[in-house]
Amino acid sequence: MTDERADIDVDKGRGPRRDQAGTFTYVALLFLLSGMVLPLLWTVLTSFKYNVDVTLGWIPPRWTLDNYVGVVEAFSFLRYYLNSLFIACAVTLVQVATSVMAAYAFARLQFRGRDLVFLGYLATMMIPSDVLMIPQFVLMKKIPEWLNMVFGTEAFGGFVYFRHHYVGRPVGLDSFFALIAPGCFSAYGTFMLRQFLLGISHEIEEAAYIDGCSPWGVFRHVILPLAKPALAALAIFTFLGRWRAFLWPLIMIDSDSMMVLSVGLAKLSDLYSNNYGLIxxxxxxxxxxxxxxxVLCQRWFISGIQLGSVKG
Amino acid sequence: MKRQGWAAVGFLTPNLVGFLIFTLGPVVAAAGLSFYRYQLASGQAPDFIGLANFAELVGFDRVDGEWKALDPYFWQYLGNTLFLMLNIPFSMAGALILAVLLNKNLKGRIVFRTFFFIPHLCHGVAIFMVWKMVFTFEPNVGIINGLLWSLYKFLGIPAEQAIGLLPGWLIDKNWAKPAFIIMFVWASVGGFNMILYLAGLQNIPPELYEAAEMDGAGWWARLRHITVPQLAPTTFFIFVTSIIGGLQGGFEAAYIMTAGGPEGSTTTMSYYIYTQAYERLEIGYAATVSMVLFGLIFALTMINWRFGGKRLEAA
Amino acid sequence: MRFLRLGGLVVIVLSVLIGASQFRLYPTEDVLTIWVRGTPEQTAIYRQIIDEFRTLNPEAKLRVEVMPARRFVQKLLAGIDAGHAPDVFNLHWRDMPQVSSTGQLLPLDELVDRHGIDRDDYYPVGLRAYTYRGVLYGLPVKGSTISCYYNMDLFDRYGVDYPTDDWTWEELVEKAQKLTVDEDGDGMTDIYGLTPYDIANYVWSAGGDFLRHQDGRWVSNLDDPKVLLGTQFYVDLYFKNKISPPRPGMRSDNPMSTFTFEAGRVAMAITGPWRIPDYQLLDRFRWNLALVPEGPGGRQTRYAGSGFSIWKDTPQPEAAWKLVEFLVGPESMAKMAVLGSDLPPQRSVARTTFLREGTPWDEEVFVRAMDYEVQIFPQEVWWEDLFRRMQDELDAALAGRETVAESLRQAHEVTNAYLDRIYRDSP
Structure with a gap:
C-alpha cells in the first residue's frame, strides 16, 4: 500500500472536503517553493563551472565535467561513500530502536524518578559540543586501554591491517566503533519520541491493558504502529545527521580507510583556496x-490513528 | 496507575547504558573543567580555581565609579546570539502553517515536501553563498536591493538619494542581524520542524475536527483550538531544540557570510567558545562559557516545562 | 524468503571469517604518521614526494593522511591533549603560535645545525614564522607574499598605464579611480578599481605597526600617527574614494562577491600566488602581475606560508626529521612549484624552480616581492582574537559612522584593556 493511495482512501472514507487543497494553497506553495530551490539550482549549476567562472552569474559560460572527475579523484571517493552509507544506516537503525524504547518508558510507564532521569537526558543536550569533544576524545582513547586491562590482552590497542591496508583499531580512536557506538544512544531521539508518544491518546492503550497485555505487548502492538510517522521522522533526522556529520568523524578518525564523505568534501579546500565548483x-x-x-521515509507518514485502528 | 518499575528498567537499559558511558561521563567531565584553569594540550595538570572562571566571565568591576563587565565580549556576543534567536518564533509558526498546508491532500505532495526540505540537504556553503548574493548591497547585483531600487525609481526618487535609502544588509551592523534572521527563517521553515509537525499531525484524531466542523468552527478556530493544543508536546520539543540550536549555533553562517563582522555584530557564542577553546587554548574558560549557556537553556526549558509543557502533558 | 535470509547470513559469516584470517596486528610504535593538507593538487604532490621517500628509504613504515584545513587545529590539539598525535604534520603559519605555545613540538635548532641546513638560504621571514620564543619549531615548505594582479584589457580600454615597479599609493588611487566605472550609466558602479587585501599591509606600508614592545610586554601602538595614515588610506578606498566593493567589515575577506577580479569586474586585485592555479584558466581577458605599490613607509606586505613540524613525543624523532628534511628539500620543492601557487622557502630554489616556461604573465613578481619587507603578526596565542577585536572597532570607520581617528582611539583603548587582562592573568 503506497502512501498516496492510503491517504486518498482515508479521505474518501471520511468525506470532508477540507483536506482537499485549493488553488490558493497551490499558488502559495509554488511561490514559496521558488525561493527554496535557489541554493540547489546554484549548487547544480556551479558544479559545472570552472572555479574562475563561479562569480560570473548563474549560467556557466563554459560547461565542464572536470569538477566531478576531480571529486572522484581527490580522495578514495567510493570508499568514503560506502563508509558514510554504512555508518549512517547502522546508527539510524540502532538509534531509532533504543530511542523508541526509552521514549516509551519516559512517556508511558510510571516509575520513581522518571522526570528526574528524563531531565538528566535533556540536560546533556544543552552542552555545546566543542567543549564536550575533549573529554569524549580522552574517553575514546581510554576504552581500549580499559578493555585490555580487563581481559588481559593487547588485542584492543594495536593497529589492524588487512593485508597491507591499515583498517584501524577494533575499538577506541580511529575505529568504526568510535563512529557508530556513541551515535546509537541519543538523548535527542529519546526526547523527540517521548514528546510524540505523549500525544497519543491513552484509550487504545488502556483497552489493551484490560485485555491483559504486558507493557511489552502494548509497546509492540499498540505504540509502535501508532508511532510510525515519528519513527520515520527520527530516521530521516538521524540519517541526515550522520550523513553530514563533520566534526565528530574528523576528530575521531585519522585513517583514510574509515573516513567519511563529509570530511572528504572539506578536503577539497585549503585555507585560502575554495574551489566552489569542486565543492x-x-x-x-x-x-x-x-x-x-x-522520499522513502515519507511512505511512513500515514496517519497513525488510521493505521492503528485498521489493524487493531 | 500501578508502578511499572521493572518494565521501565527493561525499556530504558539499552539506551541508558550507552548514554551513561558516551554522554553523561563526558558531560560531567566538561562541567568539571569549568572549575579549573586548564591550558589545552599544554601537558600541565589542571589547576583548581573554584568559581574564578565564572567570576571572570559574568562579573562586573567598578572602575571610576562605573560598573564595567570583566568580559565585555561575552555580553556582546550573548546579546548577538539572543537577538539572532528572534528567528525562532517566526520559524516555528511558519513550520506549523507549512505542515498544515502540506498535510492536505495535494498532488505531488512528496515533491513539495522534498523541495521545502532542500535547504537542509544542501551544503551550507551553497545556502550562504546564495544569500550573500541576495543581500549584496549594489542593486545591480543584490536581489533585494535591486527590487527596492526599481521601486525607488518608480516613485521618482533621484539616484543619489535612493542609494542612501537602501539597507546595507551585510555591511551595516544594524542590518546584518535582520539579514541573518531572514535567512534563518527561510532555511528552517521547511526543515526538521515542519517534518516534526507533519508527524505530529498524523496523530490528531479526525473526529476532533469533524466535531468542530459540526459546531461551525472556521479554519482559524480549528487551528487554534485543536491543532495547536494537540501538537503541544511536539511544540515543546521544537522549542527546546530551537533554543539549544539558537544558543549554540550561528558559527557556520557567520563564518562564511561575514566572518562575524561588521563590528562583531554577527559573532555568536559558539564562535566565542571555539576561539576560547582552540585559539586561546583556555579550555577551562570555554567550559565555563558552555556552563553559563547550559544554565540559560535549562532555565528557559524549565519555564516552558512548568508553565506550558507540564499542564498539557497531564491532559 | 527464509531461504534467502539464511543464505545471506551464511555469506556474511563466511566473509567475516575469511576477512578475519587476513587481519594482522601491528605494534603501534614503528609506524610514522604524517598529516598533510592543502588543495587536492597539492596533496597529490605531497603523496608523490612521500612515495619517492619510501623508495629511497624502504625500511620506513609511513602512514600518510590527508586532513582538511577546516578545524584542523582543533583535531590536532584535541589529539595532542590526549597523547594521540601524528609524528609529522603540516602547519599553517597562523596556527603556529597556538600549537607551539603548548610546548608539544620538537625543537629543531639542533637538528637543523647538525644536518647542515643552510639557514641563510631560507627567506628570513619564513624561519621567523616558525620560531616561537626564540626556538625553531618547524621548517617552512612554502611561503610567499601578496602582489597585484591587474586586468590588462580594462587598463587598455580606459587608457590607464600599467603599474610599474616604483608605483606609489597615490598612483594606485589614481588608477583605481579611473578604473571604477559605471558602464551603463544607471548610477551604480559596474567595475571597481581595486580589492585591496587586508588592512595589515597598509598599516605596515605606512611605516606603522599594531603593537609594540615596551617594558617586556606588548602594548598597543595604534596611537602612532603612521597607523592613522595607513588606516585612513585603507578606509578611504572604501568610504571616500569608493574604488573598492563594499564588504561586511574588515574581518571578512569577502570570499564570494560578484565583484571579483576573475569576473572582470575588478581591475586590480591584491592577493597571493595561491590564486594562480585558478587565474591561469582565465580566457576572458589578459592579465599580468605587478609588485604592490610603495607606501610612505616602503613596501611592506604580509607573509603567508605553511610548514612541517614534528611532535615532541614521537617515538622516532630521527626518522621524522629525515622525512621533514626531505619534504622541504629542493627536489620536492621543484615538484611543488609546477602548480605555480607555492613559492619555495629557500631563496636559491625559489629563483630556479618557481618560474615556469611559457606563462604570459610575469610570475617573477612573486619572487621579487619576497626581497622587500615581509611581515608576520606577533607570535602570540591571543593575537588572532585581539586582531578581530581591533578590526571590529575599525569597522565603525569603514561604515562611515566614525572618523578613522576616533575609531582608532577606541581600538587603542580596547587593545590596551585586552592586553592588560592578558598580562594580569599570566604574568
Whole structure:
C-alpha cells in the first residue's frame, strides 16, 4: 500500500472536503517553493563551472565535467561513500530502536524518578559540543586501554591491517566503533519520541491493558504502529545527521580507510583556496542518498490513528 | 496507575547504558573543567580555581565609579546570539502553517515536501553563498536591493538619494542581524520542524475536527483550538531544540557570510567558545562559557516545562 | 524468503571469517604518521614526494593522511591533549603560535645545525614564522607574499598605464579611480578599481605597526600617527574614494562577491600566488602581475606560508626529521612549484624552480616581492582574537559612522584593556 493511495482512501472514507487543497494553497506553495530551490539550482549549476567562472552569474559560460572527475579523484571517493552509507544506516537503525524504547518508558510507564532521569537526558543536550569533544576524545582513547586491562590482552590497542591496508583499531580512536557506538544512544531521539508518544491518546492503550497485555505487548502492538510517522521522522533526522556529520568523524578518525564523505568534501579546500565548483560537485553527489532516504521515509507518514485502528 | 518499575528498567537499559558511558561521563567531565584553569594540550595538570572562571566571565568591576563587565565580549556576543534567536518564533509558526498546508491532500505532495526540505540537504556553503548574493548591497547585483531600487525609481526618487535609502544588509551592523534572521527563517521553515509537525499531525484524531466542523468552527478556530493544543508536546520539543540550536549555533553562517563582522555584530557564542577553546587554548574558560549557556537553556526549558509543557502533558 | 535470509547470513559469516584470517596486528610504535593538507593538487604532490621517500628509504613504515584545513587545529590539539598525535604534520603559519605555545613540538635548532641546513638560504621571514620564543619549531615548505594582479584589457580600454615597479599609493588611487566605472550609466558602479587585501599591509606600508614592545610586554601602538595614515588610506578606498566593493567589515575577506577580479569586474586585485592555479584558466581577458605599490613607509606586505613540524613525543624523532628534511628539500620543492601557487622557502630554489616556461604573465613578481619587507603578526596565542577585536572597532570607520581617528582611539583603548587582562592573568 503506497502512501498516496492510503491517504486518498482515508479521505474518501471520511468525506470532508477540507483536506482537499485549493488553488490558493497551490499558488502559495509554488511561490514559496521558488525561493527554496535557489541554493540547489546554484549548487547544480556551479558544479559545472570552472572555479574562475563561479562569480560570473548563474549560467556557466563554459560547461565542464572536470569538477566531478576531480571529486572522484581527490580522495578514495567510493570508499568514503560506502563508509558514510554504512555508518549512517547502522546508527539510524540502532538509534531509532533504543530511542523508541526509552521514549516509551519516559512517556508511558510510571516509575520513581522518571522526570528526574528524563531531565538528566535533556540536560546533556544543552552542552555545546566543542567543549564536550575533549573529554569524549580522552574517553575514546581510554576504552581500549580499559578493555585490555580487563581481559588481559593487547588485542584492543594495536593497529589492524588487512593485508597491507591499515583498517584501524577494533575499538577506541580511529575505529568504526568510535563512529557508530556513541551515535546509537541519543538523548535527542529519546526526547523527540517521548514528546510524540505523549500525544497519543491513552484509550487504545488502556483497552489493551484490560485485555491483559504486558507493557511489552502494548509497546509492540499498540505504540509502535501508532508511532510510525515519528519513527520515520527520527530516521530521516538521524540519517541526515550522520550523513553530514563533520566534526565528530574528523576528530575521531585519522585513517583514510574509515573516513567519511563529509570530511572528504572539506578536503577539497585549503585555507585560502575554495574551489566552489569542486565543492558543489561533491555536494550534488552527496545529495542523492539524502533525497532517497527522505522520499522513502515519507511512505511512513500515514496517519497513525488510521493505521492503528485498521489493524487493531 | 500501578508502578511499572521493572518494565521501565527493561525499556530504558539499552539506551541508558550507552548514554551513561558516551554522554553523561563526558558531560560531567566538561562541567568539571569549568572549575579549573586548564591550558589545552599544554601537558600541565589542571589547576583548581573554584568559581574564578565564572567570576571572570559574568562579573562586573567598578572602575571610576562605573560598573564595567570583566568580559565585555561575552555580553556582546550573548546579546548577538539572543537577538539572532528572534528567528525562532517566526520559524516555528511558519513550520506549523507549512505542515498544515502540506498535510492536505495535494498532488505531488512528496515533491513539495522534498523541495521545502532542500535547504537542509544542501551544503551550507551553497545556502550562504546564495544569500550573500541576495543581500549584496549594489542593486545591480543584490536581489533585494535591486527590487527596492526599481521601486525607488518608480516613485521618482533621484539616484543619489535612493542609494542612501537602501539597507546595507551585510555591511551595516544594524542590518546584518535582520539579514541573518531572514535567512534563518527561510532555511528552517521547511526543515526538521515542519517534518516534526507533519508527524505530529498524523496523530490528531479526525473526529476532533469533524466535531468542530459540526459546531461551525472556521479554519482559524480549528487551528487554534485543536491543532495547536494537540501538537503541544511536539511544540515543546521544537522549542527546546530551537533554543539549544539558537544558543549554540550561528558559527557556520557567520563564518562564511561575514566572518562575524561588521563590528562583531554577527559573532555568536559558539564562535566565542571555539576561539576560547582552540585559539586561546583556555579550555577551562570555554567550559565555563558552555556552563553559563547550559544554565540559560535549562532555565528557559524549565519555564516552558512548568508553565506550558507540564499542564498539557497531564491532559 | 527464509531461504534467502539464511543464505545471506551464511555469506556474511563466511566473509567475516575469511576477512578475519587476513587481519594482522601491528605494534603501534614503528609506524610514522604524517598529516598533510592543502588543495587536492597539492596533496597529490605531497603523496608523490612521500612515495619517492619510501623508495629511497624502504625500511620506513609511513602512514600518510590527508586532513582538511577546516578545524584542523582543533583535531590536532584535541589529539595532542590526549597523547594521540601524528609524528609529522603540516602547519599553517597562523596556527603556529597556538600549537607551539603548548610546548608539544620538537625543537629543531639542533637538528637543523647538525644536518647542515643552510639557514641563510631560507627567506628570513619564513624561519621567523616558525620560531616561537626564540626556538625553531618547524621548517617552512612554502611561503610567499601578496602582489597585484591587474586586468590588462580594462587598463587598455580606459587608457590607464600599467603599474610599474616604483608605483606609489597615490598612483594606485589614481588608477583605481579611473578604473571604477559605471558602464551603463544607471548610477551604480559596474567595475571597481581595486580589492585591496587586508588592512595589515597598509598599516605596515605606512611605516606603522599594531603593537609594540615596551617594558617586556606588548602594548598597543595604534596611537602612532603612521597607523592613522595607513588606516585612513585603507578606509578611504572604501568610504571616500569608493574604488573598492563594499564588504561586511574588515574581518571578512569577502570570499564570494560578484565583484571579483576573475569576473572582470575588478581591475586590480591584491592577493597571493595561491590564486594562480585558478587565474591561469582565465580566457576572458589578459592579465599580468605587478609588485604592490610603495607606501610612505616602503613596501611592506604580509607573509603567508605553511610548514612541517614534528611532535615532541614521537617515538622516532630521527626518522621524522629525515622525512621533514626531505619534504622541504629542493627536489620536492621543484615538484611543488609546477602548480605555480607555492613559492619555495629557500631563496636559491625559489629563483630556479618557481618560474615556469611559457606563462604570459610575469610570475617573477612573486619572487621579487619576497626581497622587500615581509611581515608576520606577533607570535602570540591571543593575537588572532585581539586582531578581530581591533578590526571590529575599525569597522565603525569603514561604515562611515566614525572618523578613522576616533575609531582608532577606541581600538587603542580596547587593545590596551585586552592586553592588560592578558598580562594580569599570566604574568
Amino acid at each position: 558543489c560537485a561533491g555536494t550534488v553527489l552527496m545529495l542523492i542518498p539524502m533525497i532517497a532516504v527522505f
